[in-house]
Amino acid sequence: MKLFRIDASILPGASASAEIADTVQAAWAQTHPDAPVERRHLGTAPLPADAWALATTAGFTPAPERTPAQLRAMELAAELAAELDRADAVLLAVPLYNYGVSQHFKAWADLVINGAGATTPVLKEKPTVLVTSKGGGYQPGAPRAGWDHSTPYLRRVLVDIWQADLTVIERELTLAASTPGMEALREEAAREHEEALQAARGAGRVLAEAVARV
Template identity: 75%
Template sequence: MSLFRLDTSILPGTSASAEIADLVETEWTAAHPGEPVIRRHLGADPLPADAWALATTAGFTPEPERTPAQRDALALAATLAEELAAADAVLLAVPLYNYGVSQHFKTWADLVIAAVALTPILKDKPTVLATVRGGGYGSGTPREGWDHSTPYLRRILADMWQAELTVIERELTVAAVTPGMESLRGLAARLHTDALDAARDAGRALATR
C-alpha cells in the first residue's frame, strides 16, 4: 500500500490545508504502519513554469527534433503521472488563491494531462481533497460564486480522472487575524472544528479502501 500526498500551500509553516491533510495522513499511516507516503510539495518546490508548454509542444514535434528542454519536460510529466498511477490512495491539499486554483496545482495537473491525455488516471482510486478559503463564499455571502477553484478541482479529479473523491472544505481561515472579520470568528472556529473532524473521518475511510 502507498499514499501519494500533494501540497500546494505557499505558507507551509502555517498552512490550513496542510493541517487538514496531516490528520488524514495520520489516520492512514496508523492503519498502514511502515507503508510509504510519497510526497510532493509544490509550494516549497514548484515545478518549472514553462514545463507544460515544453511538454505540450514536444508532443507535436518529431522525436529527433525535440530540444533537450522538451525532452526534460516530457520526462517530468511522465514522472508526475507515474506517482499518481502507482499510489493506492491519494491526498491533496490545495488552498484557494485569488479566487482561483493555485498556479502550482494548475501546472502540475497540466503536466499530468500532457502525459496521459484523457486517460482516467485515478479511476476508482480513493482520493481526499483538502481545500481551504480565507473568506466566505457560501450562499448569500457577498462573494458567493467567486470560488473558481473548487469546481475546477472537482472537474479534474472526479470527472476527468474519475477519482473516488472526498472533499473536505474549510472557510474563513483568516477571520481570526483579519480586522473587520471579528463578528465571524465564532463561525470560523466552528468551521475549523468541523473540518478537522471531517479530516479524521476521511482518513479512517481512506485507510480502509
C-alpha cells in the first residue's frame, strides 16, 4: 500500500492545508503504519516554469530534432505521471491563492496531463482526498462568494479528467485569527477549523479502508 501526497503551500511551517493533510495522513497511518508515503512538495520545490511548454512543444517536434531541454521536460512529465500510477491512494493539500489555483499545482497538473495523456484517467479506482484552505469566506452570502476559482478547477481535473474517487475537505477563514478587520469572524473560523480536522480524521480512515478493500 502506498500513499502519494502533494503539498502546494509556499509557507510549509504555517500551512493550514498541511495541518489538515497531516491529520488525514495520521488517520491513514493508523491502518497502514508501515505503508510507504511518497511526497512531492510543490511549494518549496516548484517544478520548472517552462517544463510544460517544453514537453508540449516536444510532442510537435520530430524526435531527432528535440532539444536536451525538451527531452528533460518529457522525462519529468513521465516521472510525475508515474508517481500517480504507483500510488494506491492520493492526498493533495492545495491552498487557494489570489482566488485561483496555486501556480505550482497547475504546473504539476499540466505536466501530468502531458506525461499520461490528455484523457488518461490516472486516478481511476484510486481513493483521493483533496484538502483546500482559504484565507477568507467564499460561501453563498459572503462578500467574496463566487471568487473561489480554484476548487471548481481542481474538481474538473481530479474527477472529470482523472476519474478520482474524490473526497474534498475545505477550510475557510484561515486568516481570521491574524487579520485586522476579521475579528468578528474568529469564532466561525475556529468552528471551521475544528470541522475540517474532524472531516480529515474521518477521510483518513475511509481512505485507508478503501485501499484495504482493493
